Amino acid sequence: MTTVPTKRLKEILNHFEGQEIIVVGDIMLDHFIKGTVSRISPEAPVPVVDVKKEFFVAGGAGNVAVNLAALGAKPVLVSVVGQDLGGEMLKGFLRDKKVNIYGVTEDPDRPTTQKIRVMAEQQQIVRFDRESKKTISPAVSSQCMKSFELAIKTAKGVILSDYGKGMLSDHNIKTIVDMCRKHKIPVCVDPKIDNFKKYKNITCMTPNTKEAWEGAGDSPKTGEEAIEKLGNKILKMLDADSILITRSADGMSLFEKGNEKPITIKATAREVYDVTGAGDTVISVFTLALAAGAKLPEAAVLANYAAGIVVEKSGTATATREEIEGVLK
Template sequence: MKTDRPTIEKLFRDFEGKHVLILGDVMIDAYLRGKVERISPEAPVPVVQLNKRENLLGGAANVALNIRALGAVPVLCSVIGEDQRGKEFMQLLKDDGISGEGILQSDSRITTTKFRIIGNKVQMLRVDEEMDTDLNDREAERLLDKIRELMQRLPVSVVIFQDYDKGVLTRSLIEDVIQLANSKGVPVVVDPKKKHFDAYRGVDLFKPNLKELREGLKIDIDSGDIESIRSAVSHLQ
């Protein structure tokens, strides 16, 4: 395929109006920014004097932002908690112009939030507020029903699995959604993680990074040896 300017511009135009269903773990990326001028008398740690808080969409929700930036229509599907962070997440979706109709809330889960503490423009600490257990059967069935309803009602052009190993993508849910997409002729794209690496049979595009390829295949790969990488990819295929 040629990569001249008209071809590239056409690729971007082709995104316009396409409905992209994104299924996976969503989260809030929270940033606490400030300055450091002293060390705490309580322990040998810097004291960050806070001057700015910022919440951004993270995980699969960040993928939805990127899809929207390309001109397509993101259809985001996930499960979050019935908690304060969940309210903040839904408000972030609204602020960024992304529909929350595919987001379910559960009283047995919390909304994943990653706090990054930044002092003098340097990240000093990250605190993760999350749970990584799989959805229970009832939650998974509710999410699958929602996905079926959205794919019946909307002209979904592609399904993206965005996996962060936080429990939204269970093995049975993955297999059921792949079967549903295949029955409708909708291509499936996967950004995997280790836990369900081998559950994505029958998809169209599978995009592990090098670390995920090593962990998923349980083999060592020399990143400086292209033949080693080719051999690992052939083994995966």
């Protein structure tokens, strides 16, 4: 178990303001339709949803960028949308949240990724997906990477947010990691299992327990010894500086290069209401803390506090610096 003095954590938080962080990955428009159900349709054996509320939020890498903006950072988003209404709505939402979207490229050959969820009394009834999982075209990729090269000149950190929708090709991953190493800035990854082993030489990866077992190609096992072996295996496999495994009610385990024993961080949430987007919050706070001068364990402790705040909220939520400061002990 690790502890960091509250004074030090507040000091790091105070340096969040204005830090420029690049987020590269798959962005999506999350569309929620919420209502109540009191009858079955006479046309088919399906519930009739009486719609009471409808709203849109940024999902995927977009939610990571929104998290960063809520923390006082200056996020720069590098991604792709389609030339459609969904893309316009998504860009408008991100602008409103103070996310810099000059690196968001329009691709006329693919739709904006959308997840449309129909909910009744907190229960999801059905979800519609509009998406393409094809790797983005060389022309669009080149445009995105030009934006990245421009942004990295002033950035203090990079997040790769991989949802398997084609933005993070093998070439883009390697180019981004190499450039981060060259500029000596942290590069942290929220992985997609299919690409897990492609993220070599990174600063940190933040898988949850399920992702960690799947990414390592192992069947899940219980106990601290099993987690210890798992984390060290991934650390060596990726030649990473660190691995932060998020473990829900069991907190987090941080593995650092050169240390065989992980640092365990106890969960802080009083009540878990909704884990949606918690991983986005973890990687946002962790990377931002590193950019603000934190050491890896300090960044992990702050990220853990932020995750504890977010899981107590409903839906895809964010944590602010004021909220984090409020729960620091």
